Amino acid sequence: MQSGLLLDLYQLTMAQTYVAEGMDRLATFSLSVRNLPPNRGYLVAAGLDDVLSYLESFRFSGAELDFLDSTNLFTTPLLERLRSLTFTGSVRALPEGTVCFADEPLLEVTAPIVEAQLVETMLLNQIQLQTLVATKAARCVQAAAGRRLVDFALRRAHGGEAGMKVARASFIGGFEATSNVLASQAYGIAAAGTMAHSFIEAFPDEPAAFRAYAAAYPERAVLLVDTYDSIEGIRNAVTVGQELAASGHRLAGVRLDSGDFASLSREARALLDEGGLRDATVFASGGLDEYAIEDLVGAGAPIDGFGVGTLLGVSADAPHLDVAYKLVSYDGHPRMKFSEAKATWPGAKQVWRRRTDLGIEDWLGLADEPSPANTQPLLVEVMRSGQRTSPAEPLAALQARRGEQIGVLPDTTRQLRAPSPLVPHKTAALLELRRELAGRQWPAVEAHP
Secondary structure, rough: OOOOOOOHHHHHHHHHHHHHHHHOEEEEEEEEEEOOOOOOOOOOOOHHHHHHHHHOOOOOOOOHHHHHHHHOOOOOHHHHHOOOOOOOOOOEOOOOOOEOOOOOOOEEEEEEEEHHOOOHHHHHHHHHHHHHHHHHHHHHHHHHHEEEEEOOOOHHHOHHHHHHHHHHHHOOOOOOOOHHHHHHHOOOOOOOOOOOHHHHHHOHHHHHHHHHHHHHHHOOEEEEEEEEEEEEEHHHHHHHHHHHHHOOOOOOOEEEOOOOOOHHHHHHHHHHHOOOOOEEEEEEEEEOOHHHOOOOOOOHOOOEEEEOOOHHHOOEEEEEEEEOEEEEEOOOOEEOOOOOOOOOOOOHHHEEEEEEEEEEEEEEEEEOOOOOOOEOOOOOOEEOOOEEOOOOHHHHHHHHHHHHHHHOHHHHHHHOOOOOOOEEEEEEHHHHHHHHHHOOOOOOOOOOO
């Protein structure tokens, strides 16, 4: 949904005050996560492409301005400012797929303060969901240890738009395919799916349903075996698979959707092998997340792939990020917040990373200070004067970046339970600026004439 009104009311009331006070000089806002959710040792940055698309098209329509006027909350000067408003600022950000940690900016926006303030809500909205899901997906990929993963989240996502973002973010996190057909078209992600229990129930019996599906998809049939009795369903699938083989085709696999997956997968593998269907796969879905997948893989369950739905789409064990968008500079002067447990780091910043024998080491410092030795900057300019600086990267490149960066994390940071997150070092210049601001009054800021 694209609308200038998709924001919180307080953003408009603050903008009105800025306009009344003649305050519209350059401000820098930093979007970062204060604390990682439980059992998260890292995050995977995602959602930037949607942020940039939003900023490029940000404006208020005539109908939206008429609505604002009808509320009697806003003055003519603000409405006139909004009439011609577009986003003219710059953005520096972590490329999507980058592994990051608490306190590190996922992006920083520099623009006249009215513009930078008005876009706050949507930037938080787009970054939070996709970063949550990309991280959840990456954890599932770790747990699956090379087995196939498919996004099944659409039907229980928090709305259709959320389902689209989940499909995109789960691919960045390392999933191979999605059941979401629109996401397949929009993002070029492989579409995958089997059948529902209602399909089986619509036929006179289970073998008839299996034969009909196999006739429609003689090389792609994955048969859902748990509608009535899972073991009997597997036997019926073997029979249909043998019939396919006799006609020169092959059964792609069986899908388990309930019950004891470890035990049932062993039964399925044994029956498929005994029936001469050794290349047919065993696929599992239903109530799965990274913890369940890790347990099944650890138990040696012969499962070749997993469909992960609800618990991925809502990031069930950690459904929100402690993400904030805070003013760090106005009119060339650094700013910070001192609130207990919510203090911010002042000034426009940079994150640098260096490889070590133990993995990686991050530094957080001021954007204009020299880089620490042997480090690479992570925040890059992705928008200038309201326009992207380069085309969007292919999703496969984002997925590859995520895989490479997670691969060099320490095992204690990657582990799914009770991980040890990395904490970025703070440069001496950043620490000194924070101490200085804590000990003096803010500098005077002149309004526009």
